[in-house]
Amino acid sequence: MLADPRFSARLDLAGSAIRRNAPDAGPPGAFLFMDPPDHTRCRKPLTGRFTVRRMRLLEPRIAETVEATLTAMERGGPPADLVTQFALPVASQVICALLGVPYAGHEAFERQSLDMVDPTKDEAERAAAGEAMFQMLHALVRHKRAEPADDLLSGLTGSDLDDVELTGIAMVLLFAGHETSANMLALGTFALLRHPDQLAALRAGESDVDDVDGAVEELLRHLSIVQYEVNRAALADVEVAGETISAGESVLVSLPLANRDGDRFPDPDELDLTRATGGHLAFGHGVHQCLGQQLARIELRLGCTTLLRRFPDLRLAIPAEEVPLRTGRGIYGVDRLPVAW
Ligand code: HEM
Numbered sequence: 001m002l003a004d005p006r007f008s009a010r011l012d013l014a015g016s017a018i019r020r021n022a023p024d025a026g027p028p029g030a031f032l033f034m035d036p037p038d039h040t041r042c043r044k045p046l047t048g049r050f051t052v053r054r055m056r057l058l059e060p061r062i063a064e065t066v067e068a069t070l071t072a073m074e075r076g077g078p079p080a081d082l083v084t085q086f087a088l089p090v091a092s093q094v095i096c097a098l099l100g101v102p103y104a105g106h107e108a109f110e111r112q113s114l115d116m117v118d119p120t121k122d123e124a125e126r127a128a129a130g131e132a133m134f135q136m137l138h139a140l141v142r143h144k145r146a147e148p149a150d151d152l153l154s155g156l157t158g159s160d161l162d163d164v165e166l167t168g169i170a171m172v173l174l175f176a177g178h179e180t181s182a183n184m185l186a187l188g189t190f191a192l193l194r195h196p197d198q199l200a201a202l203r204a205g206e207s208d209v210d211d212v213d214g215a216v217e218e219l220l221r222h223l224s225i226v227q228y229e230v231n232r233a234a235l236a237d238v239e240v241a242g243e244t245i246s247a248g249e250s251v252l253v254s255l256p257l258a259n260r261d262g263d264r265f266p267d268p269d270e271l272d273l274t275r276a277t278g279g280h281l282a283f284g285h286g287v288h289q290c291l292g293q294q295l296a297r298i299e300l301r302l303g304c305t306t307l308l309r310r311f312p313d314l315r316l317a318i319p320a321e322e323v324p325l326r327t328g329r330g331i332y333g334v335d336r337l338p339v340a341w
Contacts, residue, residue: 001240001253002286007232008035009288014233014250029161029168032176032288039287042169045159046291049152055294058098062298065093066306074310079317082337087185088178090303094295095177099170100151101140109133113175117330130171137170138163173292180225181296183326183333185303188219190323190337191271192304193316198273203308215273216300220282222271224256229330230284255281311341 001007008014011033031042048054073085080086092110096103115121115129141153141163148154152173156166192199202215233250245251258281260268265275283290290296307314316323317338324335 001232001251002230002281002284002288004238004286005036006234006236006238007251008235009033009039009232010035013248014231029165029170030172031169032172036287042161042165043287043291045156045161046169049155050291050294052294055298058094058295059298059302061097062090062094063302063306065097066090066302067310069093070306070310078340079338080340082189082339083182083186083334084336086307087182087189087303087337090185091178091180091182091299094181094299095174098152098177098295099173100144100149100153101137101170101174105136109136109174110178113179116175119328133171133174134167137174138167141166141170176290177292177295179331180292181299183225183331184220184223184296184300186334186337187223187225187332188216188300188304189307189314189339190316190320190334191219191223192308193314193339194320195271198271199308202273202304203312211274212301212305213297214277216297216304217277217280218271218273218275219300219304221259221265221277221280223332224259224282225332226255226282226284227330227332228252230255255284311339313341315340 009032011030014033029042031039034042069086069089073080073082076085088110089106092106093103095101096106101109112129112133116126116133118126121129141157144151144154145157145163148157153166153170156169161169192202202212230253231250232253234245234247236247238245259265262268264279265277283293283296317340323337326333326335
């Protein structure tokens with residue numbers, strides 16, 4: 001379904017219950033909710049900026065951010081909340097630096113990102129949060145056009161996209177770039193702390209878990225944090241696995257379910273850092289496959305390895321059952337992760 005052009009990602013056709021009520025199809029430029037050729041036109045100027053090679057160049061800076069954030073966390077604790085003192089600041093600083101968004105405004109955009117998709121808020125509140133983020137980024141895009149700096153948004157002002165489209169693109173990147181990585185860093189740490197044997201093997205960097213990149217892929221597969229966000233609508237009657245989906249019907253494509261398919265991954269519910277994870281769908285598939293996946297992998301690898309190296313006795317500061325899981329949202333995570341060392 002994700003590779004089939006008979007399914008549309010347009011928000012007005014395919015949105016989740018929250019989004020289907022949105023007044024329009026999302027801001028211009030928000031290519032996550034577009035189909036080709038519009039999608040192609042907006043994504044194309046970005047693809048060369050997210051290659052493995054370009055992302056590798058960011059590694060030293062990401063490593064510095066991780067170290068500095070952990071130093072601050074160490075000074076303030078124990079205990080510490082791994083979400084607000086590590087995962088969120090690392091993810092937000094990395095995407096801010098890449099885009100050229102001032103990190104000083106992080107509290108506002110982090111709150112707006114949560115509110116925009118909060119199922120407990122009413123439509124007006126969600127729209128107001130989206131509008132506030134749009135206005136902040138629109139002003140920033142105009143500023144970049146007038147005074148370009150050495151960052152991604154300034155670079156995009158050289159493309160044929162207009163300011164409103166650039167703002168929509170910036171919104172997608174800022175939202176997708178911090179919420180996902182932050183939740184993955186925190187939830188990934190929680191998963192490791194609940195599997196002490198595998199954590200020990202990973203720390204040792206030898207025995208059976210000697211491949212950190214492979215461990216990161218398994219955490220991505222096992223946790224599949226993008227839960228309810230992948231929505232599509234059939235543009236024609238389409239038969240999928242013996243079921244007919246009629247034109248106009250919308251479907252939720254469950255990445256967690258695909259990633260826990262026992263035919264593909266034996267004992268799929270088990271976290272096994274040594275397993276073969278090829279073909280997992282944590283980053284989606286098809287034209288909308290995650291643009292930031294190489295960046296996310298670097299953040300996760302550096303984040304996890306540095307955290308484990310600097311805090312050899314890291315442990316949960318509350319019982320695992322009391323860790324507040326963020327189950328009601330499109331992106332799975334933990335609200336707080338109190339840790340000690
Ligand atoms: C562990 C972290 C991440 C996960 C699990 C993740 C997952 C995903 C998934 C599943 C999609 C496809 C959605 C769909 O088909 O409807 C997606 C799209 C996207 N992601 Fe990520 N993502 C992560 C991190 C990032 C980062 C760090 C960025 C930063 C730039 C990013 C930018 C995007 C963009 C721009 C899209 C839209 C692509 C398109 O529509 O063409 N993601 N992501």
